Amino acid sequence: MNQSSLINVFVALVKRDLLLALRHRAELFNPLMFFVLVVTLFPLGTGADSKLLQTMAPGIIWVAALLAAMLSLDAIFRSDFEDGSLELLLLNPHPTSMLVLAKVFAHWLVTGLPLIIVAPLLAVFLGLDSSLTGLLLITLLLGTPVLSLTGAVAIALTVGLKRGGILLSLLVLPFYVPVLIFSTNAIEMAASGLPVMAQLWILASLLILAITLTPWPTAAALKLSLS
């Protein structure tokens, strides 16, 4: 019997999603562009007062990252839902929650990781102190997967709906708030020279909580949306 192990299936699924994403490069570009645009708009909207921008920089970058993540959520399951491959995924003998994890991981590689790469440039735009850029990247590294994971639950619930757009933001916002709070707080505290390990540990625990707790409801919601 040629039964693939879970690891093999996991890796194969990630590879497949990455390949598909690469073929639709334009789609990946949109959330990233949105991220950059939103951050660019802020100085234009609030006056280029460097002190003000510097103080607000962590918040602006993080809120923009949240919005970009929200925009990108549709892509996790939409195309598979429409062409029927989602149903096939659910029929797979391996636990659906693990397969979901694979898809969310691939999604993060394609949407979260670019945000992290571009963030230092945006930090410069807003005049964030260069010593804080490393911390910004760490918070993004810990936080953006949580955005993808919790967002996956919300999009799984709404993928079957015709106009789930606004509803999606409503569902996802309460999950994003703690990540936003602890990330921006860490950077602000560091700016004042205060310790930030507590915030980082909390972000790490949120990440672990998300990895362990979100796949099951996401899988359950997908089964529901397909029924």
Next chain:
Amino acid sequence: MQDFFYMGGYGLYVWGSYAVAAIVLISNIVLPKFQHKAMLKKLTKKLQRAEKLR
């Protein structure tokens, strides 16, 4: 008696709060009551139409 309504100058805020509370509490009873009546009416009509078609 005057003092009761005046509430030490905070009358607007205190009575405002109790008024909003009254609105919320009353509507969460009155609304379902209307919905119940409407539901019964709607389902009865549907049933009658189904009977007629038989």
Next chain:
Amino acid sequence: MMKFIHKTASPPYFYKLAGLWQPWLAAITVLLLLAGLYGGLIYAPTDYQQGESYRIIYIHVPAAWMSLFIYVVMAVTAAIGLIWRIKLAESVTVCSAPIGAGFTLLALVTGSLWGKPMWGAWWVWDARLTSELILLFLYAGVMSLYAAISDKRVAGRAVAILALVGVVNIPIIHYSVEWWNTLHQGPTVTKFDKPSIDFRMLVPLLIMALAFKVYYVWSLFMRLRVELLDRERNTQWVKSLLMDNKE
């Protein structure tokens, strides 16, 4: 025990039960509310710090307690509905949402009305008000999701999943907002919790809390009856009920 549960959870039986209980729930609620209002507005003495404005507490705090209590009830019944496939449990989850949202809104509005004389602003990013605001979004999400899905059986289960995931999030949100707030604390924060609250002030508060709980059951039962009729419209018991009603 299981027989009792199965009997009570059976829609026709529960429909009748809820109908019979209604006048009693109404009477108890009104009595408790009157007692609480008398206690809060007349019996309780004036606060030496806040004067008469503190009396908003008799609405604000019980409303906030209910907003959390109801969400927890929603989560528990959601779990019961998902695990044991009991339709009534699912319906409780769905019907509780608007009531919970109402209490959350009430807590926010009264918090605002209390904040204006105390802190001088209609809205302050106080830890509790901010957490309540996010809780309102959680409720709005549940109600919107239920409304958006046309197959109500699917909708009920979707909402159950959402409620369960949301309940895990509530302590996280609360903790994170507390964290956020203590470091952004405004210059004047008058908190009502003195180390020991006057007994004459505490009793009406507890009565109001109890009154709101009984009220919740009253409103919930009314909504459940409507929901049951809707979901079970094609069953025999509903059809015979409608026939009897006409005569």
